[in-house]
Amino acid sequence: MSEKKYPSETFCLLPWVHLSTRPDGSMRVCCTANASSVGPTNDKVHGGQVGILKTDDGKPNNLNVSDFETAWNSNYMKNVRLQMLNGEKPPSCMKCYKEEASGHNSKRMWETNYWSQRVNVDELIENTSADGGVPPNLAYIDLRFGTKCQLACVMCSPHDSSGWIKDYKKIFPEVKNESLKETMQWHDKGSTNGSSYNWHKQNPVFWKQFYEQMPSMQQIYFAGGESLIIEEHYEILEHAIKMGYAKNLELRYNSNGVEWRDDLFDLWKEFKLVRFHYSVDSIEGMNDYIRYPSEWSRQEEVFHILDKQTSDNVEVTVACAVQALNIYYIPDFIKWKLEQGFSKINMWPFGAGGINYHFVYHPAHLNVKVLPDWFKAEIRKKYEEFYPWWEENWALGIPSWHKDKVTKEDFMQAGYGIKRLEGMLKFMESEDWSIRLPELKEYLSLCDRQRNNSFSSTFIEMAEIFKDIK
Numbered sequence: 090m091s092e093k094k095y096p097s098e099t100f101c102l103l104p105w106v107h108l109s110t111r112p113d114g115s116m117r118v119c120c121t122a123n124a125s126s127v128g129p130t131n132d133k134v135h136g137g138q139v140g141i142l143k144t145d146d147g148k149p150n151n152l153n154v155s156d157f158e159t160a161w162n163s164n165y166m167k168n169v170r171l172q173m174l175n176g177e178k179p180p181s182c183m184k185c186y187k188e189e190a191s192g193h194n195s196k197r198m199w200e201t202n203y204w205s206q207r208v209n210v211d212e213l214i215e216n217t218s219a220d221g222g223v224p225p226n227l228a229y230i231d232l233r234f235g236t237k238c239q240l241a242c243v244m245c246s247p248h249d250s251s252g253w254i255k256d257y258k259k260i261f262p263e264v265k266n267e268s269l270k271e272t273m274q275w276h277d278k279g280s281t282n283g284s285s286y287n288w289h290k291q292n293p294v295f296w297k298q299f300y301e302q303m304p305s306m307q308q309i310y311f312a313g314g315e316s317l318i319i320e321e322h323y324e325i326l327e328h329a330i331k332m333g334y335a336k337n338l339e340l341r342y343n344s345n346g347v348e349w350r351d352d353l354f355d356l357w358k359e360f361k362l363v364r365f366h367y368s369v370d371s372i373e374g375m376n377d378y379i380r381y382p383s384e385w386s387r388q389e390e391v392f393h394i395l396d397k398q399t400s401d402n403v404e405v406t407v408a409c410a411v412q413a414l415n416i417y418y419i420p421d422f423i424k425w426k427l428e429q430g431f432s433k434i435n436m437w438p439f440g441a442g443g444i445n446y447h448f449v450y451h452p453a454h455l456n457v458k459v460l461p462d463w464f465k466a467e468i469r470k471k472y473e474e475f476y477p478w479w480e481e482n483w484a485l486g487i488p489s490w491h492k493d494k495v496t497k498e499d500f501m502q503a504g505y506g507i508k509r510l511e512g513m514l515k516f517m518e519s520e521d522w523s524i525r526l527p528e529l530k531e532y533l534s535l536c537d538r539q540r541n542n543s544f545s546s547t548f549i550e551m552a553e554i555f556k557d558i559k
Contacts, residue, residue: 093202093205093210095201095205095210096173096174096214097173097174097175097176098176099172099173099176099177099178099179099182099186100173100174100201101173101182101185101197101200101201102200102201102204102205102208102210102213103118103119103197103200103201103204103229104118104166104169104170104173105170105208105213105214105217105223106204106208106213106227106228106229107119107200107204107227107228107229107230107231108157108160108161108227108230108231109122109230109231109233110152110157110230110231110232110233111141111233112233112234112235112236112248112249112286112313112314113151113248113285113286113288114151114152114153114285114286114288114289115141115142115149115150115151115152116141116142116150116151116152116155116157116160117140117141117142117181118140118142118166118169118179118181118182119140119196119200119231120196120231120310120312121140121182121184121185121195121196121197122140122181122182122184140181140182142160142163142165142166143163143165144163144165145164150163150165151288152288152289152292152295153285153288153292156294156295156298157227157230157295157298157299158225158298161223161225161227162222162223162225166221167220167221167222168221169181169182169221170217170221170223171220171221174214174217174221182197184196184450185197185198187519188448188512188516190519191512191515191516191518191519192511192512192515192516193509193512193513193515193516194504194505194508194509194512196447204228204229207228207307208228225302226302226305227302227305227306228305228306228307228308229306229307229308229309229310230299230302230306230308230309230310231310231312232309232310232311232312232322232325233311233312233313233314234289234313234314234316234319234321234322235251235286235287235288235289235313235314235319236248236249236250236251236286236313236314237251237313237314237315237318237319238250238251238252238313238314238315238318238345239252239315239318239345239347239348240252240315240345240347240380240381240382240383241253241255241256241381241382242379242380242381242410243378243379243380243381243414243455243533243536244379244410244412244449244451244452244455246273246275246452247275248275249313249314250313250314250315251286251314256536256539256540257273257275259539260273260535260536260539261273261275263535264531264535265531266527266528266531268454268525268528269454269528269531269532272451272452272453272454272528273452273532289321300328303328303329303332303334303338304334306334306338307337307338307339308338308339308340308341309325309338309339309340309341310340310341310342310343311340311341311342311343311344312342312343312344313343313344315344315345315347316342316343316344317342317344317346317348317349317350317353318348318349323350323353323356326340326356326359326360327356329359329360330356330359335359335360335361336359336360336361337361338360338361339360339361339362339363339364340357340360340362340363340364341363341364341365341366342363342364342365342366343366343368343408344365344366344367344368345368345380345383346367346368346369346388346391346395347383347387347391354398354399354400354403357399357400357402357403358400358402360402361402362402362404363399363402363403363404364404364406365395365399365403365404365405365406366406366407366408366445367391367392367395367405367406367407367408367434368380368408368409368410369388369392369407369408369409370409370410370411370412370414370415371409371414371415371418371419371421371422372385372418372421372422372425373385374547375414375415375418375547375548376388378414378542378544378547378548379412379414379415381540381542382540392429392431392434393429395433395434396431396432396433396434397432399433403433404433404439405433405434405435406434406435406439406440406444406445407426407434407435407440407444407445408445408447409422409444409445409446409447410446410447410448410449411446411447411448411449411457411513412448412449412455412456412457413449413454413455413456413457413459413460413529414455414544414548414551416457416460416468416513416517417464417467417468417471417548417550417551418548419444419446419510419513420471420472420475422444423443423444423475423479424475424478424479426443426444427442427443427479427482427485427486428485430485432488432489433488435486436486436487436488436491437486437487437488437491437495438503438505439505440486440505440506440509441483441486441500441503441504441505441506441507441509442483442485442486442487442500442506443479443486443505443506443509445505446509446513448516452532453522453525454525454526454528454529454532455529456522456525457513457516457517458516458517458519458520458521458522459522459523459525459526459529460517460523460554461523461526461554462521462523464551464553464554465517465518467550468514468517469514469518472510472511472514476507476510479506479507480497480500480501480507483497483500483501483506484497486500487500526554526555526558527558527559529555530555530558
């Protein structure tokens with residue numbers, strides 16, 4: 090966290106400025122406070138839905154049957170705020186606290202630092218009522234309009250990608266491991282608890298409330314599904330431009346970058362700032378395996394398009410989902426990225442010129458903690474051998490307009506450089522989830538059979554992991 094004084098050590102600004110949606114219409118404190126577990130098994134104590142906003146009777150507060158202004162000051166949100174003010178750790182937020190305990194720079198830390206420069210923290214706290222209620226003035230909203238997506242990434246599921254449905258229907262009936270079966274469970278069409286992946290369709294209450302908030306809104310975050318192929322995303326951009334809001338509005342994206350509407354870059358020019366987080370997790374055949382069925386040749390092409398053809402108000406970063414399959418190869422990804430000579434992608438200070446990262450928690454069998462201790466040691470060795478190269482070539486990540494302002498010492502102290510990688514390793518080493526290795530082995534075997542892929546020939550250095558796993 091920054092040196093700014095906050096109400097408590099567990100404080101996060103997001104419950105005061107932000108609300109997040111899920112593709113099925115559920116709402117949550119933020120995208121990190123999702124319904125998945127932070128441990129090796131699902132959280133039964135909290136119904137396996139930690140982070141999902143709930144009504145007083147314990148049902149999900151879903152946009153199909155509710156509205157986000159009501160959810161904003163639900164007892165659930167009020168309690169989260171009060172817990173933070175009292176220095177307690179809300180169950181919704183355990184992901185961040187666990188990451189911080191292992192030395193990793195969490196979403197709570199960087200979002201609080203970011204928004205403390207854009208809102209009056211003291212005023213927000215002063216306007217918080219005794220029961221935790223705050224005025225419904227959203228500065229920042231995370232919108233996920235259903236699951237429409239072209240890809241079926243290995244760490245994803247039908248909960249977030251329509252591209253997964255075909256494979257899921259073939260793979261799930263073959264699952265034998267009970268833990269894997271529980272992890273992969275999907276309630277077809279998202280029809281439970283009144284949820285629907287079309288919650289944003291024919292929903293006049295949502296759209297009325299959303300557009301009423303837009304004049305004072307500072308940032309909209311689009312994710313998926315795949316945001317760039319969802320028409321409502323373009324309707325929002327066009328409305329903001331038409332009504333004169335765009336010049337004061339920041340856009341953020343998580344996107345696979347596979348395709349977009351022809352006029353997207355022209356629309357972006359009208360906005361104050363666009364932060365585009367390009368979701369890529371590795372290079373070459375490893376990309377094709379993880380983000381199936383994308384092709385590295387297209388992903389590489391998109392890197393250069395985003396770097397050269399977007400306007401000056403567009404910042405591009407790599408959003409890498411760190412998981413068991415790619416953590417060993419991240420130094421290779423960073424090296425490839427730095428050697429491309431990009432002019433804007435993850436340039437200083439974002440990623441210290443490298444790439445940005447977030448951990449995969451669900452499915453839990455893909456979390457980096459599942460790796461056996463001997464392979465974790467190999468990963469650490471590879472990173473420590475990589476650090477001298479990055480130290481020597483640190484200037485590759487500094488854009489021309491910063492070259493005289495940034496020193497090597499600045500780079501070495503950067504929270505998103507080598508320090509960030511060390512935080513990743515410490516997080517990986519903080520717990521042993523290797524009990525899930527049989528689950529991971531079965532999952533990859535089933536995916537390989539359905540997709541005609543080969544884990545062992547793609548991730549050669551990892552092939553020995555499953556040698557003695559039954």
